[in-house]
Amino acid sequence: MRRTGERMLAIQDMNFSAQAGKFVCIVGTSGCGKTTLLNVIAGLLQPSSGQVLLGGNPVVGPGKERAMVFQTAALLPWRNVMRNVTYGLEIQGYSPKQARQSAREMINLVGLSGFDESYPRELSGGMQQRVNLARALVTKPDLLLMDEPFASLDAQMREFMQTEIERIWLQTGQTTLFVTHTIDEAILLADEIIVMTNRPGRVKSVISVNIPRPRPHSLKKSVEFHAIEADVRDLIQIEFDELLRQYPRVRI
């Protein structure tokens, strides 16, 4: 995988499957190739070898059955909320009327009713990420890819958006692959947590989270939450210690 001009192996032999309707979180140390993995699945990066199978079909490029929520909101500054949400539909050739109708539903779902005419610069970071999410959801993808969408939000907004994501997921049943480096975020949201090894990234472990939904933030004080958190933290700690041992050969 070529990144920033130098060749390095970001991912190797990653085998996992995400079942339809599940919320799967991918966690790992920083630089372990999480974002690369998501970009490969999205078809934005070509793997140097190997392939991604989606419903049995290999991924060869971007596709309408996948949609991505980006780390930065990546909204078009000259379009208002409505026209940002319809952007993907427009590109995929839906009629403007059809697009607007689906977009309105989605804008309501993500809690932005009344902001159709607002421009991105007038919105808070959290609201911009809602638009980002709505733009991806409205294309009704089989697989939704989310790349640390709350990384740039402050702690309060982050917690609020986590609750929102779960609410929206419960309403849509959208199969989701969610990359994060925050362990408690993964436990709150995921049915399944995939822990990745250091670069080159592989699947270190898959942990099921069987806590009933909806999961409020107060859950973080519960015993079961702590148990899962300890498991994941230990796994990541092992990887992190390994990374430190390799230091200074590996830049963190």
Next chain:
Amino acid sequence: MKNRQFFGFLHEILPFRKLLLSMLTLVAFLTLWELLPALGWIDPFFTSSPSRILRAANWLFAHGLWNDIRISLSEFGLGMLLAIILGILVGVLLGWYRTLDAMFEPFVTMFNAMPRVALLPLIIIWLGIGMESKVAAVFLGAFFPIAITVMKGVRMVDENLLKCARSFCATDWQVFSTLVLPTCVPFLVAGLHIAVGRGLVGVVIGELLASQAGVGHMINKASTSFQTDKVFVGIILLTGFGYFLTVILRQLEKIFDTWRADR
């Protein structure tokens, strides 16, 4: 320090009082301009005066100044129009295709660095002393700032937006029309700002050098017979036109500045 205290009150006064102050200095200037020649302190042969200029303007408007204005305006308008159309086209092509950029980059840099006024004698040989040479002069002045800013704009397209468009399977044409063109617009307006100034210089110098009509022609004719009043009429007309365009472009800039992606 004293100075700062003296002007410090400007920050606190209301906008209309600021306008009032600007008007006051303007009126004071015009009064002095009128009074000093009248008192015999300076020679109006060189400086003219507001009343003399008004009289000259009256006379000129009755004797064909409208025609000069019409000629200059059409030269400027036609040259600008050509510069905008070709400037956008060339800017987009050079910004989008790296090969074309590599091929033509030396020409663009050379032409942009060249004092293009120096080309005017050549252009007059090629196109004659009619309107064509002035249209070419305006075009030469205005084309490069437009092409260069548009080219920069094309390259400023946000990586994240490109990724987003590609994730939705956008075609090259869709990327171009939904991302590249809108990104260019604020750059184009900034380029127009420079282009308008250069275009005005082009039309005036072209007319001063060799022409049969136009505001610059009128200025030239008046100056060779030492009619400073008429020269001033021409200068004021050109200044007013330039000011008018600047105000319009400033408004456009304000509107389209919000199109720039936050980065």
